Amino acid sequence: MNNSRIPMPVQAPEERIKNFSEVALGYNEEAAISEAERCMNCKTHPCTAACPVGVRIPEFIACIKEGRFEEAYSVVRADNALPAVCGRVCPQERQCEGSCLRQKAGGPIAIGRLERFVADRHAAQGGTPSKAPASGRKVAVVGSGPAGLACAGELAARGYAVTVFEALHLAGGVLAYGIPEFRLPKRIVNQEIAALEEMGVTFVKNAVIGRSLTVSELRAEGFAAVFLGTGAGLPNFMNIPGENARGVFSANEYLTRINLMKAYEEDAETPVFRAKQVAVVGGGNVAMDAARCARRLGAEVTVVYRRSEEELPARREEVEHAREEGIGFAFLTNPVEVLTREGDVCGLRCVKMQLGAPDASGRRRPTAVAGSEHDRAADCVIMALGTSPNPLIGQTTEGLELRGRGEIFADENGRTSLRGVYAGGDAVTGAATVILAMGAGKRAARAIDEDIRSGIL
Amino acid sequence: MYRILKKQKLNASVVRMEIEAPLAAKHARAGQFVILRADARGERIPLTIAASDKARGTVTVIYQIVGGATMSLDRLEAGECVADLTGPLGRPSAIEGLKRVVVVGGGVGCAIALPLVRALHEQGSYVVAIAGFRTAEIVILEEEFSALADEFYLTTDDGTRGEHGNVCMPLARCIEGGKFDAVFTIGPLPMMKFVAKTTEPYKIPTIASMNPIMIDGTGMCGCCRLTVGGERKFACVDGPEFDAHLIDFDEAIARSRTYRAFEAAARARHCNLYQRSENEGGRYE
Incomplete structure (x- = not known):
């Protein structure tokens, strides 16, 4: 038996910084089987317990060991509506793989890579999803990101006629506009959406709920329930001088231009700022995505993060890949001013930080070091500081209870303060992960099913 | 579709x-x-x-x-x-209850001024419409404005049609001569900036319709951010109309030029149809 984790084949760093194609190339059958054979099928299944949607991980890995790949896919798919996506973007080191008992014995089983393998193999074979008998009831899903797609998939599997409303011209939410092609190819997202369409889900694009139609109008149009998976799309800024200069972008803007509008393509109609020296402020996945996009557009890039490397919230693999691509990191550094010359960015004034006692998030609170002000050269600054929930639904839905920054109030099963209206994902929790949003979408779908069956709706 | x-x-x-x-x-x-x-x-x-x-x-x-x-x-x-x-x-224009209103449009901005004039006319407001253009050849919607507005003034920078000069001249005469509840302005940023300057001493509520660069239009990109009264606002969800006396127009003008090099290249690629629009509605240097 093989002892250490099978490495993932990747595009070489010096090649991949010249293109937007996928970095990780995926296991072949042989690699997948070897990796699966490392699984000890331990009794306690800590991996399944650590999975936000409870995928029966040892079971699907056992199928791979025996070459029963399609069966492995069915096991994953039973609990996870978007396995090809999650295999690529989940923070496995903090979930399934983080709890694997083989940590010190050659490294945890590469569960994410195996999940991706079975999903990609299934897609290449072209399987058709099974259709449930129609229940005769309609459900509206607002937003086609991870929460909405998971909710729609679960409801369609239970026989509901599901219509998904999307504000943009493409479905997928953050999977389409946020996560870059080199980390999540858009064909994967399109495959998942096509699979839902085959199950009978209808997608209505260019429909901004809260403007084009309101939630109460959806109910009046005969939707028994409405699920709000509108995400957290509103970018946060630092409120420092110079932040509105030319050359300062929210990561959302920068990534949307690149991912949704394909601004990196030669003849694209949508522009993207071509910078020489980029500072990306933040340490999450979005910061890594923005930094790596800027690198691919030819810039020298530094990630400026106020805590230390240990606290970086980004997936470990993204940080490693960013480093390999020549991206620099300035840890314990916090911007205090964007420096400008005639309205254009010319630098970033920063202070050094030190870590004190843990704060509410459990991470050590950074504080500024007196007299540590220093300037960094930059002609572009990208703010990747997290996002707040989209305000439109809250503003236009009477009786919908909101919290702090405009998060929709919902219980653990997605029930909001309005009967027949459910919510889940970043719209409820604030910015989090794809898999947590999917888990919430799925739980809400079950609550909707329950409430319809019990006659509440 | x-x-x-x-x-x-x-x-x-x-x-x-x-x-x-x-x-x-x-x-x-x-x-x-x-x-x-x-x-x-x-x-x-x-x-x-x-x-x-x-x-x-x-x-x-x-x-x-x-x-x-x-x-x-x-x-x-x-x-x-x-x-x-x-x-x-975006949010609809807040026109309810307004009795006497001036609407100032500049260049292609007149296309946006027109529905506002129409809505005000339909709710029974007394509407003065002022439309400014660079030159006679590019005057648009003259008949429509004449039909809907109670008073209509047309200006051109070069005097080839209507009054010779910019929109602030008839505007100043109007607000000097009568009481108005509000002034709306829609057009190039320099024009709106000067409309705001013209009305400020009279303390007439003045609303500018902003059209910054944006992508999604639902609050996500932050590209359309403006400083209004010292606060950050997103034109797409908080606007597009804002108190013109509080807008940082110079910042908005600077931000509107973010992609000028790209735009120039795109125009060169397509053809030479382009006509400068920045100065329509009058010169204000």
């Missing part, structure tokens, strides 16, 4: 299009905008709604051919379809 029902040239570079878009037409009101894409590779173009017809399920937009995206849009003819149209976006 999104079939173009009518296309009409208003001047050499300004075009009116009526497009089938029932979902956007349903709730469309004066002051709001739509975002459309000409084709599958197209840029998302925000355009203020010039008119809407719920019964026909259409919205009408007026655009100026200024860059690559509007050139692509202009290649489409009646009977053909635009790839996408989303709306209505």
